[in-house]
Amino acid sequence: MELTFYGARGSYPYMRPDNFGYGGNSTCLHLYTSSGTEFIFDGGSGIRPLGASMMGREFGRGEGEAVVLIGHTHWDHILGFPYFQPFSEAGNRFTFLSAGTLGTRFEDIFTALYHDLNFPIPVERLKASLEFRDVPERTELEWKDARLRTLKLNHPGTTLGWRIEADGAAVAVCTDCARPRKAVVTDGLGPVADYERDLAALCEGVDALIYDTHFFEHEIVGKEDWGHSTFEDAVRMGRECGVREVILFHHAPEHSDAQVDIKLAMARDVARHDAFTVSAAREGMRISMGKVHA
Amino acid sequence: MRLTIWGAFGSIVSPDRDKWRYGGNTACLEITHGDGRLVVDAGIGLVPFGDTLSRFPLGKGKGVLHLAFSHLHWDHIQGLPFFVPAFIPGNEFHFYGTDRHLLEECVEKLFRSTFSPVNGADKLGARIAYHELAGPADISGLAVRCAPLRHPDGATAFRIEAGGRAIVLAFDHEAGDDSFDRPLRELASGADVLVHDAQYDPADYPAHEGWGHSTWRDAVETALAARVKTLVLFHHDPDRSDAGLDEFGRKASAAAAGHGLEVLVARDRMVLDL
Numbered sequence: 275m276e277l278t279f280y281g282a283r284g285s286y287p288y289m290r291p292d293n294f295g296y297g298g299n300s301t302c303l304h305l306y307t308s309s310g311t312e313f314i315f316d317g318g319s320g321i322r323p324l325g326a327s328m329m330g331r332e333f334g335r336g337e338g339e340a341v342v343l344i345g346h347t348h349w350d351h352i353l354g355f356p357y358f359q360p361f362s363e364a365g366n367r368f369t370f371l372s373a374g375t376l377g378t379r380f381e382d383i384f385t386a387l388y389h390d391l392n393f394p395i396p397v398e399r400l401k402a403s404l405e406f407r408d409v410p411e412r413t414e415l416e417w418k419d420a421r422l423r424t425l426k427l428n429h430p431g432t433t434l435g436w437r438i439e440a441d442g443a444a445v446a447v448c449t450d451c452a453r454p455r456k457a458v459v460t461d462g463l464g465p466v467a468d469y470e471r472d473l474a475a476l477c478e479g480v481d482a483l484i485y486d487t488h489f490f491e492h493e494i495v496g497k498e499d500w501g502h503s504t505f506e507d508a509v510r511m512g513r514e515c516g517v518r519e520v521i522l523f524h525h526a527p528e529h530s531d532a533q534v535d536i537k538l539a540m541a542r543d544v545a546r547h548d549a550f551t552v553s554a555a556r557e558g559m560r561i562s563m564g565k566v567h568a
Numbered sequence: 569m570r571l572t573i574w575g576a577f578g579s580i581v582s583p584d585r586d587k588w589r590y591g592g593n594t595a596c597l598e599i600t601h602g603d604g605r606l607v608v609d610a611g612i613g614l615v616p617f618g619d620t621l622s623r624f625p626l627g628k629g630k631g632v633l634h635l636a637f638s639h640l641h642w643d644h645i646q647g648l649p650f651f652v653p654a655f656i657p658g659n660e661f662h663f664y665g666t667d668r669h670l671l672e673e674c675v676e677k678l679f680r681s682t683f684s685p686v687n688g689a690d691k692l693g694a695r696i697a698y699h700e701l702a703g704p705a706d707i708s709g710l711a712v713r714c715a716p717l718r719h720p721d722g723a724t725a726f727r728i729e730a731g732g733r734a735i736v737l738a739f740d741h742e743a744g745d746d747s748f749d750r751p752l753r754e755l756a757s758g759a760d761v762l763v764h765d766a767q768y769d770p771a772d773y774p775a776h777e778g779w780g781h782s783t784w785r786d787a788v789e790t791a792l793a794a795r796v797k798t799l800v801l802f803h804h805d806p807d808r809s810d811a812g813l814d815e816f817g818r819k820a821s822a823a824a825a826g827h828g829l830e831v832l833v834a835r836d837r838m839v840l841d842l
């Protein structure tokens with residue numbers, strides 16, 4: 275399984291010359307299993323460069339197929355979809371797996387991105403085949419050679435954390451999420467003890483834990499209900515779940531490269547006696563786990 | 569009069585390493601004269617503009633902001649949910665569009681709980697008043713006139729005058745239909761600065777006919793016909809690199825040479841003093 279980061283920022287994408295190291299694009303990941311099953315996680319602005327690279331292979335000839343996993347539908351996670359070129363190529367096939375948000379189906383949210391007031395091309399003119407499947411939280415499903423599992427995360431609206439297993443490896447994507455001690459989910463989180471147990475199970479023993487580290491500890495004060503975590507939370511989760519690597523993710527747009535470097539150095543220091551490694555997501559970063567695609 | 573370009577690009581914010589000189593933020597321009605200020609469009613460029621305001625009235629809940637929209641495509645509104653002064657109680661916003669109901673509907677959509685943790689435009693700190701802008705108006709001490717542009721679902725060009733100077737903003741616009749081009753030439757007549765849609769090279773244009781954008785050559789021709797002093801090529805394609813934009817600048821300058829027209833290529837954070 276091979277994981278590539280196309281957007282590592284949160285909140286909003288932003289062009290600023292002092293953040294090129296980690297990149298200014300918002301959330302988008304790509305995952306490839308050894309047998310060629312493809313997953314895209316979220317459609318932040320990073321999906322534009324991902325789409326451009328996919329057009330250089332089967333997707334440019336209308337022979338591509340991929341599953342799009344949706345974490346949630348805040349702007350930073352979906353605003354790139356209308357600029358994803360492979361949707362325009364007849365023959366390409368995409369399946370969206372999402373819980374929607376607050377009772378609205380993902381298909382309706384996706385369609386709203388193509389409203390004529392806001393975008394010149396209506397959704398009906400996208401030539402690729404798009405299929406939308408509702409996946410509730412706490413679901414387990416098989417997709418070709420991969421196994422997927424979801425859990426609703428502690429974040430305003432409806433947000434899914436995903437565990438993806440294939441090739442004898444596992445990844446957990448937990449973004450965006452606040453600390454469980456105060457529920458910020460608009461439509462309820464359930465008992466905190468159950469949530470903590472299930473979150474730990476989602477992340478248990480993964481090769482890579484991709485975790486929301488939007489705030490520094492001094493920044494989260496008074497913003498605990500914004501739905502984000504710190505690098506300390508990510509390290510703690512990595513320790514509790516016996517993971518192999520913790521990947522700091524959802525960098526705040528106002529943090530320069532220098533500040534993300536500091537976040538990474540501090541996280542490595544906190545985890546200096548732990549068995550796992552710590553890295554910070556950056557655009558173009560690629561991680562191979564278990565068996566990889568030839 | 570001062571023109572500041574906070575976002576010079578179209579389509580989608582594109583923070584690519586190969587265009588760090590020109591930028592990648594989407595459309596947002598600020599025009600000031602004395603105490604008067606009008607911002608046009610709220611692409612992602614609105615965010616860095618907002619970041620500069622913390623020590624000013626808009627950063628303290630004591631500010632008034634006038635913001636006119638050329639149209640409501642994503643690249644012209646997408647920055648609004650991340651504009652810090654919108655969250656500060658006490659600020660007063662005046663938004664101008666050709667249809668104030670559609671504008672209000674659109675702003676509400678941007679802050680809807682589906683898309684934004686703000687959970688509704690009514691939760692914002694700033695109070696927003698919506699205004700219709702079609703004919704000549706005085707906004708914040710600036711004289712504003714409009715003309716319709718040729719673009720899917722329409723767009724509006726603005727002529728903004730103060731202190732004997734004139735700036736004309738013409739995007740998003742596809743040149744080539746005289747029923748739009750003639751009123752635009754009249755609107756731009758004798759302007760000090762014309763900021764014009766120049767998304768394409770004439771060689772790429774045939775593949776993008778009907779998409780609602782112009783070429784750098786269209787921009788030069790309009791500027792020459794309207795006897796404008798300075799042309800600013802604007803609304804860059806997110807896939808155009810610094811090298812590509814340098815080339816547009818060279819070709820457009822060559823086409824304008826000998827006609828007394830200066831050509832500039834818009835960059836994020838570019839400032840022009842008139």
Ligand SMILES: [Zn+2]
Nearest residue numbers: 284285350450
């Ligand atoms: Zn986010």
Ligand SMILES: [Zn+2]
Nearest residue numbers: 346348429450
């Ligand atoms: Zn979010």
Ligand SMILES: [Zn+2]
Nearest residue numbers: 578579643740
């Ligand atoms: Zn535009």
Ligand SMILES: [Zn+2]
Nearest residue numbers: 639641719740
């Ligand atoms: Zn447009």
